[in-house]
Amino acid sequence: MRFKLTLNRTTKQRMLPMDYQYYVSAWIYKVLKQADQDFAQFLHEKGYGGQGETKLYKLFCFSRLNFGKPNLWKEKKLFEISAHEIGLQISFDVPEAATNFIKGLFMSQEFYLGDKFNGIDFKVSKVEALPEPDFTETMKYRLQTPWVVSYMTENDKYPQYLSPEDDMFEQRAIKHLVEKYNNTRDGEVISQEKIRFKRISDFKRAGFVMKPGTREETRVIGNLFEFELTAPVEINRMIWSAGVSEKSSSGFGWVERY
CATH class of the missing domain: 3.30.70.1890 (Alpha-Beta Plaits)
Structure with a gap:
């Protein structure tokens, strides 16, 4: 909403x-x-x-x-x-x-x-x-704020921020959407196999500084591009209302229909 x-x-x-x-x-x-x-x-x-x-x-x-x-x-x-x-x-x-x-x-x-x-x-x-758009299983979006996909290993001091060209980007992006949906809903569990992602434009790296001027100051990096998502309608409704990205409450992953 x-x-x-x-x-x-x-x-x-x-x-x-x-x-x-x-x-x-x-x-x-x-x-x-x-x-x-x-x-x-x-x-x-x-x-x-x-x-x-x-x-x-x-x-x-x-x-x-x-x-x-x-x-x-x-x-x-x-x-x-x-x-x-x-x-x-x-x-x-x-x-x-x-x-x-x-x-x-x-x-x-x-x-x-x-x-x-x-x-x-x-x-x-x-x-x-x-008003909400008419949600369908396949929808095209344009990112207005960066889509963040990250990971950390035991040896990493800071998160590694992936670009859409990285092999892990799609897998981790879909994993995040599925976890976000399944962990905030009661009822049917959605599997990663039900979601297909396709980038349909070039991408641009972009990011924001979080907690500027403090000891916790960090720069979070994401990507801006256009994409097509095929998923259950409720997944599309969720990303419209809660962002598609990690750190959506910090303004990442805001999408508009393409």
């Missing part, structure tokens, strides 16, 4: 860090925690890891900010934004019955987006629930 938020700048600040995704994710969690602690705890802690599984699956994703064409300050890694009205889409993998609940959480929220040096004050002026 997707929602379009209209954000209005409430002060004259215009500078926003280029790696703003971490701050968007932190703000969403803050809203959930303030409005419904049980819901936030569900997203944060349960995350539905399977037996022996240490990954935490989050049930939301979000788009890039839509602020037109900003001035780019490359050396300072900043966007200078002149638009007063900015768009953001957020999606939640929750039943339709939660529509009004979620709209109520975000409507009229006031928040600061950025670090201690640069950022912008916003107020949410409008929240719209967006």
